[in-house]
Amino acid sequence: MTNTHASTVVFGAQPLSIEQVVSLAEHRSPTALQSDNAFRQRIAKGAQFLDSLLDKEGVIYGVTTGYGDSCVVAVPLEHVEALPQHLFTFHGCGLGKLLDPVATRAVLAARLQSLCQGVSGVRVELLERLQAFLDHDVLPLIPEEGSVGASGDLTPLSYVAATLTGVRDVLYKGQVRSAADVHAELDWQPLTLRPKEALALMNGTAVMTGLACLAYSRADYLLQLATRITALNVVALQGNPEHFDERLFAAKPHPGQTQVAAWLRQDLAIDAPTAPLHRLQDRYSLRCAPHVLGVLADSLGWLRQFIEIELNSANDNPIIDAEAERVLHGGHFYGGHIAFAMDGLKNLVANVADLLDRQLALLVDTRYNHGLPSNLSGAPAHTAMINHGFKAVQIGASAWTAEALKNSMPASVFSRSTECHNQDKVSMGTIAARDALRSLELTEQVAAATLIAANQGVWLRGHEEDARPLPPSLAAMHQQLGEDFPPVIEDRALERELRLCLTRIRNRHWSLYA
Numbered sequence: 001m002t003n004t005h006a007s008t009v010v011f012g013a014q015p016l017s018i019e020q021v022v023s024l025a026e027h028r029s030p031t032a033l034q035s036d037n038a039f040r041q042r043i044a045k046g047a048q049f050l051d052s053l054l055d056k057e058g059v060i061y062g063v064t065t066g067y068g069d070s071c072v073v074a075v076p077l078e079h080v081e082a083l084p085q086h087l088f089t090f091h092g093c094g095l096g097k098l099l100d101p102v103a104t105r106a107v108l109a110a111r112l113q114s115l116c117q118g119v120s121g122v123r124v125e126l127l128e129r130l131q132a133f134l135d136h137d138v139l140p141l142i143p144e145e146g147s148v149g150a151s152g153d154l155t156p157l158s159y160v161a162a163t164l165t166g167v168r169d170v171l172y173k174g175q176v177r178s179a180a181d182v183h184a185e186l187d188w189q190p191l192t193l194r195p196k197e198a199l200a201l202m203n204g205t206a207v208m209t210g211l212a213c214l215a216y217s218r219a220d221y222l223l224q225l226a227t228r229i230t231a232l233n234v235v236a237l238q239g240n241p242e243h244f245d246e247r248l249f250a251a252k253p254h255p256g257q258t259q260v261a262a263w264l265r266q267d268l269a270i271d272a273p274t275a276p277l278h279r280l281q282d283r284y285s286l287r288c289a290p291h292v293l294g295v296l297a298d299s300l301g302w303l304r305q306f307i308e309i310e311l312n313s314a315n316d317n318p319i320i321d322a323e324a325e326r327v328l329h330g331g332h333f334y335g336g337h338i339a340f341a342m343d344g345l346k347n348l349v350a351n352v353a354d355l356l357d358r359q360l361a362l363l364v365d366t367r368y369n370h371g372l373p374s375n376l377s378g379a380p381a382h383t384a385m386i387n388h389g390f391k392a393v394q395i396g397a398s399a400w401t402a403e404a405l406k407n408s409m410p411a412s413v414f415s416r417s418t419e420c421h422n423q424d425k426v427s428m429g430t431i432a433a434r435d436a437l438r439s440l441e442l443t444e445q446v447a448a449a450t451l452i453a454a455n456q457g458v459w460l461r462g463h464e465e466d467a468r469p470l471p472p473s474l475a476a477m478h479q480q481l482g483e484d485f486p487p488v489i490e491d492r493a494l495e496r497e498l499r500l501c502l503t504r505i506r507n508r509h510w511s512l513y514a
Helices: 018-025 035-054 068-072 083-090 099-116 125-138 154-164 179-185 197-202 206-236 247-250 255-268 289-310 336-365 381-386 391-406 429-462 472-484 497-506
Strands: 009-011 031-033 095-098 143-145 169-172 173-178 319-323 327-329
Touching: 009 099, 018 169, 018 206, 018 289, 035 125, 035 319, 068 319, 083 197, 083 319, 099 125, 099 154, 099 197, 099 289, 099 391, 125 154, 143 154, 143 429, 154 179, 154 197, 154 206, 173 179, 173 289, 173 391, 206 255, 206 289, 206 336, 206 429, 206 472, 206 497, 247 255, 255 289, 255 472, 289 336, 336 391, 336 429, 391 429, 429 472, 429 497
Parallel strands: 009 031
Antiparallel strands: 095 143, 169 173, 319 327
């Protein structure tokens, strides 16, 4: 997205919203770290308390012991300083694709906000350097695979910890560079991580949470876009707009379902005279669209709650309570809430893909599209027999839908016992979040195909003898779409236009509903 004058995102005691994380991840908002003395002193107190325990030779997990199942192994004081480096070093085994810059910024934001809760035992200088990474867009190269989602995102977050010390590679000004070289260019001294700091950076849910913020934002826009596509298809298929009557939805008042129906009434201006009906009751993909999309709409509230609580929580281990001078050993690195949220989102989004795919199947089929040409081809009669319009696009949409549906298997039920059975019940939250983003990618492809096809159907209706003017919101959308996607008259390859439509969707190009 293009840069706009967005408010500064301040990391500190105040909670962040999903929208703030997405804004900074998309490079639309600058960032800052809370700088008042009270905040800085609270952060510093945790690190100072840890130092005092070391002076007393206290036993602290991950500070004076080994990690995970090795927690029973004592680490002599002379090796305590080296322990953090070993932690991020042996976790440098991630594989798969690298997180893209948007996802990487979201991960850095999620980790920084968690550490700002003040109970992780890290120095202010560590928070400042993380914020400087965001400010200067120094992005660790993070492989997306290798986390079971408890003890948090250890392996992917090891790349954050390592680059803060000048080790491994980063993306800086569009180029892959060594972290050491970028530190030198920016006149920064690489950090030497203090006891507990590598653990605090890595032993948390930042990767799955950052990805969940991005997934939520895309799903929120997809909900509105699928509603607008449905409205266009009601026009193209000459459907019955009375299916969205306000009195009808008062009888089953799920709030999200009711909202989708209200958006459809707004788009279709159903108080105006309508065309003669072909069927008293449309097929389910039109008639039940508010019921399908309403489940996603009604789920956004609890999805937000799960994600934002995780985002604004201390989710590492152990928790350092400097005020009470206690070290609390627990399991806040467990990403079960994010895992469940993302597994749920996969299901919700796959149903949107299925809905739009069924609408597209109606559009191209002369048995069901009420007089539109086969495959929505706009070809004149003398070349109609060699033109196939949206035939292949519908096949593609069906393939993308099938993959999204296949991907809806919940990741969280595939817990694996790892690390000598210390991590014997894990969340799989990061896999669930990655799956959710893949399902969104596939469903956005189905939406792009169905949107262009719906616009073609509306264009064809507009050339019929008894054509009626479009309601205002749909007329504006039809005009906007026409600027990028001219009618398909003679067959042409549509890949470039589909990719442009995907870019428009991911940039939230069209203003839809208030």
